[in-house]
Amino acid sequence: MPSAFPLEILTTDQMARADRLTIESGVPAMSLMESAAVAIARATSQILQRTSGRRVLVLCGPGNNGGDGFVAARLLRAQRYKVRVASLTPLDQLRGDAAQAAAAWPCPVSSALECSFDGIDLAIDALFGTGLARDLDSNASALVRRLNRWRRESGQNVVAVDIPSGVDGTTGAVRGAAVEADATVTFFRVKTGHLLLPGRLHCGALTCAHIGIRPSALDSLAVETFVNMPQLWRAALPLPQVDGHKYSRGHALVVSGGASFTGAARLSAAAALRAGAGLVTLASPIEALAVNASALTSVMVRPADGAKGLAKVLSDERKNAVAIGPGLGVSEESCAQVETALAPQAYRRAAVLDADALSSFAGDPERLWRATRAAPGPVVMTPHAGEFARLFAACESDCGCRSKLDKAREAARASGAVVLFKGADTVVAAPDGRASILPYATPWLATAGSGDVLTGVIAGLLAQRMDGFLAASCAAWMHARAAEIFGPGLIADDIIAALPQVWRELCAAQQK
Numbered sequence: 001m002p003s004a005f006p007l008e009i010l011t012t013d014q015m016a017r018a019d020r021l022t023i024e025s026g027v028p029a030m031s032l033m034e035s036a037a038v039a040i041a042r043a044t045s046q047i048l049q050r051t052s053g054r055r056v057l058v059l060c061g062p063g064n065n066g067g068d069g070f071v072a073a074r075l076l077r078a079q080r081y082k083v084r085v086a087s088l089t090p091l092d093q094l095r096g097d098a099a100q101a102a103a104a105w106p107c108p109v110s111s112a113l114e115c116s117f118d119g120i121d122l123a124i125d126a127l128f129g130t131g132l133a134r135d136l137d138s139n140a141s142a143l144v145r146r147l148n149r150w151r152r153e154s155g156q157n158v159v160a161v162d163i164p165s166g167v168d169g170t171t172g173a174v175r176g177a178a179v180e181a182d183a184t185v186t187f188f189r190v191k192t193g194h195l196l197l198p199g200r201l202h203c204g205a206l207t208c209a210h211i212g213i214r215p216s217a218l219d220s221l222a223v224e225t226f227v228n229m230p231q232l233w234r235a236a237l238p239l240p241q242v243d244g245h246k247y248s249r250g251h252a253l254v255v256s257g258g259a260s261f262t263g264a265a266r267l268s269a270a271a272a273l274r275a276g277a278g279l280v281t282l283a284s285p286i287e288a289l290a291v292n293a294s295a296l297t298s299v300m301v302r303p304a305d306g307a308k309g310l311a312k313v314l315s316d317e318r319k320n321a322v323a324i325g326p327g328l329g330v331s332e333e334s335c336a337q338v339e340t341a342l343a344p345q346a347y348r349r350a351a352v353l354d355a356d357a358l359s360s361f362a363g364d365p366e367r368l369w370r371a372t373r374a375a376p377g378p379v380v381m382t383p384h385a386g387e388f389a390r391l392f393a394a395c396e397s398d399c400g401c402r403s404k405l406d407k408a409r410e411a412a413r414a415s416g417a418v419v420l421f422k423g424a425d426t427v428v429a430a431p432d433g434r435a436s437i438l439p440y441a442t443p444w445l446a447t448a449g450s451g452d453v454l455t456g457v458i459a460g461l462l463a464q465r466m467d468g469f470l471a472a473s474c475a476a477w478m479h480a481r482a483a484e485i486f487g488p489g490l491i492a493d494d495i496i497a498a499l500p501q502v503w504r505e506l507c508a509a510q511q512k
C-alpha cells in the first residue's frame, strides 16, 4: 500500500475553492506557490541524489502549474543543479502569479515545442495541473508524447507538478495525451483523478505536500470522498470482546450453488469466518450437501433448496448477514432467492449480493432495486465492470465524461444499496453520498474466486454489525492487503490464508 495520505479526496473544483478561501483569509497566493515549489524541488533533488543526476529540464505551461515550475526551477538552480526552462506559452502571455514566477527566473527560456531533451537527467512536468479544461491540442499532445518517449528510451525520471499533464484531475481520464511520471507531488489533498484509472497509472509514486492551506478550508466543501485506508474505518472495526461469545460476533449465512458450482460459496464462507463472524452456515441445495459437507469443517452446512428452503433457514433471526451470488447460477429461482434474502423482517439482516445474484436481474434491474430499497438492513452489491454495465445501464450511458466514482454514486442512489464497484481502482459508494477509493491493489488479485473471497469478508464484517459502507470499504482494503502480503503466485485461497496477518497488523496499530 502507498504511504498514507490525508483522508479527504477533492475534485479540482473543491481544490480551487480551498485555494480561494485560503487566499481570501490572508495567505498570499505567492506563498502557496513558493511552498508548492519547495515540495517539488525536494522530491526532484531526492531522485537526483539517487541517480547522481544534475541536469534538469522544467517544462512550464500557461497557468499556475507552470508558475510552480518556474519557482521550482529557481530553487533547484540555487541548489546548484543545472536547470533549463522551456515554456509552452510566450512569456508575455503569462498572467498573475505565473507571470511573476516567470519574471523571477533569471535565465533564458526556450520554446517547449522545440526543446531538446539531450543530456537531461530529469524532467519536471509543469505544463497543466488542476486547471486543465479541455483536451490537449496537437502541439501540447506532441510535446507530451515526445517527453514520454524520451523517458522510456533514456530511463530518466519525470516529476509531475500536482498531476501528470493531460490527466483530468477529477475523472482520472486522459485528455488526448498524458505525461507518464515517475513521481507526482500534489498539494493539500489528493484529487479523485490521482486515484482513479487511468490517472493513477500516470502518477508514479504519489505524495501529498502541505503548502499552507489549513484543514479548516475543508469545512465548507462538504467532502464526501475518502481514501480507502484504515483511518477511514478503524474506529468501526469489530474486535472480539472479552465478555463476548460466538453469537455476539454474528452469524453469516452463505448460499451455495448446485453440485458442480460449490467452490465459490465455500470460498465466501471461509472468508466470512476469517473476517470474524462468530458462526458461518452454508445453505446448500440438497444435491450438493455431500460435496459441501465433505469439504468443510468450521463452516456448518444446512440443506436449503431454492427460495423456500432459504426462507426456512433464514427464519432463524440470529443469521444476521447473508451472502448470495457466488456460484448461484443465473435463473428466475436465483432472483427469488435474492428476494427472500432481502425480504423485510422485523430485524436488521444485512446482505451482500455478488455475481449471479446481480446478473440474474440483468433484464429487470428495477425489480432488484425494489428489493434492495425495501431490505431491512444494509445491502452491499459487488459488481465488476461487466456486471455493473449489465445492471446499471442508465449510469453507463452517458457522454463518457463521468468517472467510475460518479457512476458508483449514481448506482448507489438508484438502488439504495452500497455499491462496491470492483477493479484495480475499487470504488465504494453509499446511497447517502459517502464514497471511498482504494489507492492500490495488486493485479495478482485478478484470479478466479478472488471476488468470492471479497464477498465473504464483507459478509463477515456485516455479521459483526459494521456499517455497510465501512464494511465494504474495510473488506476491499483487507482483501487487497492480504493479497499484497502473500505476493506473486496468489490464488483465491491464499487471500483467506493471509487474512490473519492483516488482522494482526490492524490489531497492532489499534494498540498503539
Ligand SMILES: NC(=O)C1=CN([C@@H]2O[C@H](COP(=O)(O)OP(=O)(O)OC[C@H]3O[C@@H](n4cnc5c(N)ncnc54)[C@H](OP(=O)(O)O)[C@@H]3O)[C@@H](O)[C@H]2O)[C@@H](O)CC1
Pocket (backbone or CB within 6 Å): 015, 016, 018, 019, 032, 033, 036, 061, 062, 063, 064, 065, 066, 067, 068, 127, 128, 129, 130, 131, 132, 133, 134, 135, 136, 137, 140, 161, 162, 163, 187, 211, 213
Ligand atoms: N490550488 C492551489 O491551492 C494551488 C495551486 N497551485 C498550482 O496551480 C495549478 C492550477 O493553476 P491554474 O488554475 O492556473 O491551472 P493550470 O493547470 O496551470 O492550467 C490552466 C491554464 O492552462 C490553460 N489550459 C487549460 N486546458 C488547456 C488545454 N487543454 N490546452 C491548452 N491550454 C489549456 C488555461 O487556459 P484557458 O482555459 O484560460 O484558455 C490556463 O491558462 C495547480 O495544478 C498547481 O500546480 C500551486 O501554485 C499552489 C496553490
Ligand SMILES: Nc1ncnc2c1ncn2[C@@H]1O[C@H](COP(=O)(O)OP(=O)(O)O)[C@@H](O)[C@H]1O
Pocket (backbone or CB within 6 Å): 355, 384, 422, 423, 424, 425, 426, 441, 442, 443, 444, 445, 446, 447, 448, 449, 450, 451, 452, 453, 454, 479
Ligand atoms: N488488475 C487488478 N488490480 C487489482 N485488483 C484487481 C484487478 N483485477 C481484479 N481485481 C480485484 O479482484 C477481484 C476479482 O473479483 P471478480 O471479478 O468478481 O472475480 P471472481 O468472480 O473470479 O471471484 C475484485 O476484488 C477486483 O477488484
Ligand SMILES: [K+]
Pocket (backbone or CB within 6 Å): 065, 125, 126, 127, 128, 129, 160, 161, 162, 163, 164, 165
Ligand atoms: K503537471
